[in-house]
Amino acid sequence: MAKEIRNKEENYSEWYNNLVIKSDLAENSAVxxxxxxxxxxxxxxxxxxxxxxxxxxxxxxxxxxxxxxxPKSFLSKExxxxxxxxxECAVVTHHRLKADPxxxxxxxxxxxxxxxxxxxxxxxxTIIWNTYRNWITSYRDLPxxxxxxxxxxxxxxxxxxxxxxxEFLWQEGHTAHATEQEAIEETRQMVEVYAEFAKxxxxxxxxxxxxxxxxxxxxAVETLCxxxxxxxxxxxxxxxxxxxxxxxxxxxxxxxxxxxxKLEYVWATSWGVSTRLxxxxxxxxxxxxxxxxxxxxxxxxxxxxxxxxGEEERESVLAHLDDLKAKLLAKGLRVKLDDxxxxxxxxxxxxxxxxxxxxxIAVGPRDLAxxxxxxxxxxxxxxxxxxxxxxxxxxxxIMKDVQENIYKKALDFKEKNTFEIDxxxxxxxxxxDGGFFLCHWDGTAETEAKIKEETKxxxxxxxxxxxxxxGRCMVTGKPSTxxxxxxxxx
Amino acid sequence: MAKEIRNKEENYSEWYNNLVIKSDLAENSAVxxxxxxxxxxxxxxxxxxxxxxxxxxxxxxxxxxxxxxxPKSFLSKExxxxxxxxxECAVVTHHRLKADPxxxxxxxxxxxxxxxxxxxxxxxxTIIWNTYRNWITSYRDLPxxxxxxxxxxxxxxxxxxxxxxxEFLWQEGHTAHATEQEAIEETRQMVEVYAEFAKxxxxxxxxxxxxxxxxxxxxAVETLCxxxxxxxxxxxxxxxxxxxxxxxxxxxxxxxxxxxxKLEYVWATSWGVSTRLxxxxxxxxxxxxxxxxxxxxxxxxxxxxxxxxGEEERESVLAHLDDLKAKLLAKGLRVKLDDxxxxxxxxxxxxxxxxxxxxxIAVGPRDLAxxxxxxxxxxxxxxxxxxxxxxxxxxxxIMKDVQENIYKKALDFKEKNTFEIDxxxxxxxxxxDGGFFLCHWDGTAETEAKIKEETKxxxxxxxxxxxxxxGRCMVTGKPSTxxxxxxxxx
Numbered sequence: 001m002a003k004e005i006r007n008k009e010e011n012y013s014e015w016y017n018n019l020v021i022k023s024d025l026a027e028n029s030a031v032x033x034x035x036x037x038x039x040x041x042x043x044x045x046x047x048x049x050x051x052x053x054x055x056x057x058x059x060x061x062x063x064x065x066x067x068x069x070x071p072k073s074f075l076s077k078e079x080x081x082x083x084x085x086x087x088e089c090a091v092v093t094h095h096r097l098k099a100d101p102x103x104x105x106x107x108x109x110x111x112x113x114x115x116x117x118x119x120x121x122x123x124x125x126t127i128i129w130n131t132y133r134n135w136i137t138s139y140r141d142l143p144x145x146x147x148x149x150x151x152x153x154x155x156x157x158x159x160x161x162x163x164x165x166x167e168f169l170w171q172e173g174h175t176a177h178a179t180e181q182e183a184i185e186e187t188r189q190m191v192e193v194y195a196e197f198a199k200x201x202x203x204x205x206x207x208x209x210x211x212x213x214x215x216x217x218x219x220a221v222e223t224l225c226x227x228x229x230x231x232x233x234x235x236x237x238x239x240x241x242x243x244x245x246x247x248x249x250x251x252x253x254x255x256x257x258x259x260x261x262k263l264e265y266v267w268a269t270s271w272g273v274s275t276r277l278x279x280x281x282x283x284x285x286x287x288x289x290x291x292x293x294x295x296x297x298x299x300x301x302x303x304x305x306x307x308x309x310g311e312e313e314r315e316s317v318l319a320h321l322d323d324l325k326a327k328l329l330a331k332g333l334r335v336k337l338d339d340x341x342x343x344x345x346x347x348x349x350x351x352x353x354x355x356x357x358x359x360x361i362a363v364g365p366r367d368l369a370x371x372x373x374x375x376x377x378x379x380x381x382x383x384x385x386x387x388x389x390x391x392x393x394x395x396x397x398i399m400k401d402v403q404e405n406i407y408k409k410a411l412d413f414k415e416k417n418t419f420e421i422d423x424x425x426x427x428x429x430x431x432x433d434g435g436f437f438l439c440h441w442d443g444t445a446e447t448e449a450k451i452k453e454e455t456k457x458x459x460x461x462x463x464x465x466x467x468x469x470x471g472r473c474m475v476t477g478k479p480s481t482x483x484x485x486x487x488x489x490x
Numbered sequence: 491m492a493k494e495i496r497n498k499e500e501n502y503s504e505w506y507n508n509l510v511i512k513s514d515l516a517e518n519s520a521v522x523x524x525x526x527x528x529x530x531x532x533x534x535x536x537x538x539x540x541x542x543x544x545x546x547x548x549x550x551x552x553x554x555x556x557x558x559x560x561p562k563s564f565l566s567k568e569x570x571x572x573x574x575x576x577x578e579c580a581v582v583t584h585h586r587l588k589a590d591p592x593x594x595x596x597x598x599x600x601x602x603x604x605x606x607x608x609x610x611x612x613x614x615x616t617i618i619w620n621t622y623r624n625w626i627t628s629y630r631d632l633p634x635x636x637x638x639x640x641x642x643x644x645x646x647x648x649x650x651x652x653x654x655x656x657e658f659l660w661q662e663g664h665t666a667h668a669t670e671q672e673a674i675e676e677t678r679q680m681v682e683v684y685a686e687f688a689k690x691x692x693x694x695x696x697x698x699x700x701x702x703x704x705x706x707x708x709x710a711v712e713t714l715c716x717x718x719x720x721x722x723x724x725x726x727x728x729x730x731x732x733x734x735x736x737x738x739x740x741x742x743x744x745x746x747x748x749x750x751x752k753l754e755y756v757w758a759t760s761w762g763v764s765t766r767l768x769x770x771x772x773x774x775x776x777x778x779x780x781x782x783x784x785x786x787x788x789x790x791x792x793x794x795x796x797x798x799x800g801e802e803e804r805e806s807v808l809a810h811l812d813d814l815k816a817k818l819l820a821k822g823l824r825v826k827l828d829d830x831x832x833x834x835x836x837x838x839x840x841x842x843x844x845x846x847x848x849x850x851i852a853v854g855p856r857d858l859a860x861x862x863x864x865x866x867x868x869x870x871x872x873x874x875x876x877x878x879x880x881x882x883x884x885x886x887x888i889m890k891d892v893q894e895n896i897y898k899k900a901l902d903f904k905e906k907n908t909f910e911i912d913x914x915x916x917x918x919x920x921x922x923d924g925g926f927f928l929c930h931w932d933g934t935a936e937t938e939a940k941i942k943e944e945t946k947x948x949x950x951x952x953x954x955x956x957x958x959x960x961g962r963c964m965v966t967g968k969p970s971t972x973x974x975x976x977x978x979x980x
Binding site for chain 2: 029031037042045046062068090096098104134167
């Protein structure tokens with residue numbers, strides 16, 4: 001396997017594209033903007049799903065499934081939502097094909113035009129709140145704490161594997177509450193679930209905070225989010241949690257009788273993460289040799305590679321590795337023994353390095369004689385010789401250590417690339433090198449827009465500081481209650 | 491909760507619809523033919539998914555994800571496939587909505603017409619084989635053993651919850667092989683996986699066999715299937731596994747270099763089961779009191795109901811049930827303590843009966859004094875008093891026994907309703923009462939069509955008998971090599 005991955009220092013964007021393709025995570029399909037998630041990539045996504053799903057269930061949520069299609073009229077019911085989502089989307093207008101009477105092939109049957117067009121869901125607030133209307137009568141029906149795993153479609157013009165695709169996979173939580181306070185707490189709880197998941201599973205340190213009004217979800221009263229820093233210094237929004245107030249309840253007339261017997265509109269939240277997290281994982285940790293996958297997510301945690309010359313050596317080394325594999329499997333590790341005989345060990349080393357397997361164990365005749373193994377760490381690229389005795393417990397510990405090391409490295413990178421800046425002139429220069437910038441802002445949409453136009457940087461979020469320090473807006477000099485986080489973003 | 495479920499002896503179809511709605515499995519949505527799978531129903535589907543997914547992985551398969559959309563031209567590439575699938579389907583023709591210039595609402599932007607229409611996948615052979623073309627060069631790239639969990643859409647005219655919906659959830663396996671023999675073995679292996687899953691998880695005994703040419707999947711060389719018997723005597727196809735020969739490889743030009751260095755077309759299979767299995771589970775086991783769910787699938791296996799008068803009794807009984815719940819949870823059982831204070835215990839009994847919880851444990855002050863519990867079995871509707879001591883181990887055993895009892899009851903029903911019939915006159919009378927009919931058939935499509943037209947019965951499958959006994963076709967009297975299985979079907 002030739003490496004064929006562009007250096008990230010030369011061209012970060014090409015490096016990313018090469019990496020996703022060469023490591024077999026995903027590829028573009030014959031359908032514009034839609035990707036094929038390949039088995040190796042999908043196995044990582046399944047692990048993300050399992051980890052998230054467990055956290056959702058532990059916080060009292062259940063899964064359900066709502067229709068793929070949304071009647072066109074539903075999208076225009078919530079005034080702001082329509083602006084955000086009823087634009088570039090896939091529109092179903094007909095329900096039948098027929099043989100082309102002029103020859104081969106198929107044509108759309110003009111007789112089979114739908115009375116009302118259906119939109120492939122870009123997000124499901126509308127169809128779900130239309131359903132909740134029939135489920136909610138009394139405060140006793142609340143809260144409803146539902147999550148959905150689904151595919152959604154947004155007709156993006158410029159797409160990139162995982163980061164921005166026309167179809168993507170995601171989860172969307174949609175909860176209904178009797179009180180504003182409870183809905184606000186849910187919104188906050190879920191962004192914290194995402195932050196903890198990012199840290200423990202993706203090994204990604206994130207900022208947590210609120211979006212400015214101009215960056216909010218269309219229809220939300222408040223949008224909380226987590227933002228991570230990629231190695232090129234750009235921020236990536238990795239999850240959002242929206243407090244929707246009573247906006248959707250009013251749009252779809254969802255009322256309930258409260259404890260006092262009065263009719264009231266229901267309070268709502270929604271929250272989601274998507275296959276975009278795959279892109280975040282790739283861009284945050286990988287290097288010029290290929291993927292670096294946190295062990296918690298790695299489909300293969302340990303790869304065993306035999307080193308041998310001739311059939312006799314091969315057999316004894318493989319017998320030995322079969323034993324070792326069984327011992328590692330018994331510890332619950334995900335192990336692959338690469339016993340291919342049509343490629344050399346150097347080729348195998350490169351392949352598993354590209355694919356980001358956290359630990360490689362190579363064993364040759366000398367190791368057999370010495371009762372040792374050679375460990376190669378994907379994250380640090382270091383090699384170590386270890387006694388074979390007790391290696392299975394050692395590997396269990398290594399998985400934990402590597403997971404933590406990858407996180408610490410990302411945390412260190414984030415901290416080194418987070419800057420307090422007070423001068424807009426400095427900001428304009430420094431933003432070119434990337435990173436998170438903690439700056440004072442006067443709180444107006446005008447200043448926010450001016451900064452975006454002049455620097456391509458946006459306010460990623462407004463953090464909730466323990467001790468907010470007031471200051472003066474770096475652009476207008478007007479008073480500011482606290483610093484906010486700027487960055488150029490994906 | 492009023493029962494409001496029609497007796498199945500009076501109107502089986504209404505009984506089914508009532509049951510699905512009243513037990514909170516699913517409901518119809520605002521989108522014609524599309525259902526909402528409610529949390530209780532989805533929890534059962536999740537268990538089916540987990541059980542199937544484990545079996546697929548144990549047989550060497552991996553998951554992946556392919557696009558929702560299929561270019562229209564792909565559907566016409568395989569000559570028979572186009573006949574079967576390019577008819578009633580959802581057609582995406584545009585990619586943008588815009589504000590209606592005449593007033594409120596949205597219209598489809600005529601400027602945003604797609605060059606080629608996209609079809610929402612009714613099944614994914616075409617898009618997947620178009621992708622496999624780029625993945626397969628050599629015999630070393632084979633086999634490819636991929637499964638996909640996905641939603642699909644077929645624009646059905648008459649729909650019924652779970653049994654026939656425009657959108658449904660399913661899994662579709664798509665494998666690629668170097669030899670015909672290997673593909674045939676895969677086809678057979680997967681139908682056996684389905685049959686074992688039906689028995690062990692759904693508690694459903696099934697017939698396994700091959701479809702006649704007229705009932706085959708569009709594009710298949712052979713279709714194997716499993717068929718189950720519903721309580722109204724109608725058969726339900728519960729899973730199919732197709733040997734596709736080289737049809738899709740030829741349609742999408744997927745060739746590989748074999749071990750001898752020659753170019754050859756790839757051999758294919760596909761296999762799937764869907765949310766239709768939810769309908770099968772409901773119709774096979776439930777009764778006039780509600781659902782009967784096999785314990786392996788039950789989201790709640792044991793419900794604990796406190797019996798009390800007044801706050802003092804309530805507190806002591808609940809404290810007791812908290813303990814019991816902890817003990818049952820520690821055994822890995824799925825337990826719910828119904829501590830609602832706004833409904834009576836009789837209401838609770840009815841509700842959990844409708845929802846098919848396999849075991850109810852009621853505890854009142856007398857049980858506290860006697861150190862006993864009252865067990866109520868959902869499948870047999872029997873009640874028993876048991877000592878509290880050791881009840882948790884008893885319940886573990888009960889779950890196994892109930893799973894087996896439900897299967898045995900269904901097996902007994904199937905056997906009692908399977909008939910050998912040699913006279914077509916008898917057949918025409920007896921088919922009215924339902925069941926599986928083992929009859930001789932001359933092997934012609936003409937006779938098959940005549941029987942279907944005259945009796946609404948179809949050949950569900952051709953079994954693989956250990957000792958096939960020849961005979962004469964019940965209609966034409968021509969020679970027949972073996973009996974085949976007839977039934978009226980869903």
